[in-house]
Amino acid sequence: MPLVAAAALPHTPQLLVRPPTEDRGLVLRVHAALGEVKRRLGAARPDAIVLIGGDHIEGFFLNAVPALAVYVGARAAGEFGRYRYAFDVHEPLARAVIEQGIEAGFDLTYSQDVALDYAFYVPLHFAMPEPAVPIVPLYVNVYLPPQPTPARCHAWGRALRAIVDRRSERVALVASGGLSHFPGTDRYGSPDFDFDRALLAALAEGRGAETARLTGDELDKAGNVELRTWITLLGALGDARAEVLAYEPSWHHGNAVVTWPV
């Protein structure tokens, strides 16, 4: 069995900790959309969720900055305030991804010892089916330049799909990130929602491959450095048409919840 579900989800920690800076109705609408993804993931009965996320300088610091990495530990754990998470890792699938990814020409890093970043556990907090299934965390460097190019991310996604298609497990492929936001910069209060809307319109028409032609500079300008995780997913999905379950632009963040038929 190859791919059984695909989605791209936001992970902004305000969805989790709900500070008074946030619009309650908006946050609850995003929660509802994530709940729908949870329902669909459960219905797809995956054996594992392969989650493509961008590390927020949490698992990897400047001692080593992998462009693309696979976590192959037994468990993946992280914390944010009082929220603590630990997920089983699907080791056979994770090993297949690192081994066959290397064979396919992608010089991937792997780790058995990094703290799980909120890019991974915030989406899983809301969308992990019950009972929980094991995960495979895949890392794309988004915040520490020079990051991998969109073209490279897209190519990695294509290779990843080929690996998944050869497996016997039922696999859900989920990207975590975006859309437009500029944490820590003077653009924090003015994301590029026009970029987001044009992107979502293109994805709904099955034109995801166009994202491979974006440049790193364009992503940085649009507050979409994290789109690299989506672009990786899009490489795996070809010309499938996206279903946008929610697009909720807040004062600092374009929250998008998207699924694809597979």
Place this chain on the structure above:
Amino acid sequence: MSEAHYFFPPASAYALNRFLFALKSDATARARYAEDAEATMREGGLDEVTRAALSTFDRDRLVGLGAHPYLVFMAQVRLAMDGKPETFEYF
């Protein structure tokens, strides 16, 4: 071309970024910083100019010194979460 929002972290800012990383990701480091910021910054090898910028969390100055903007942002968020947990989870 203007500088990217997220730029290559200069080696000269390594001690500062390492310090911000600890504040962001290590509750023990945050507790020590809350207890004695000056001593913690000195132990972290931060020079006087950097210590002054960090003592007020002056983002523009810190970023000007080479701090990663995201590290400045989330270190400050995590310190606030420790100091005022009641301001979170309000609905």
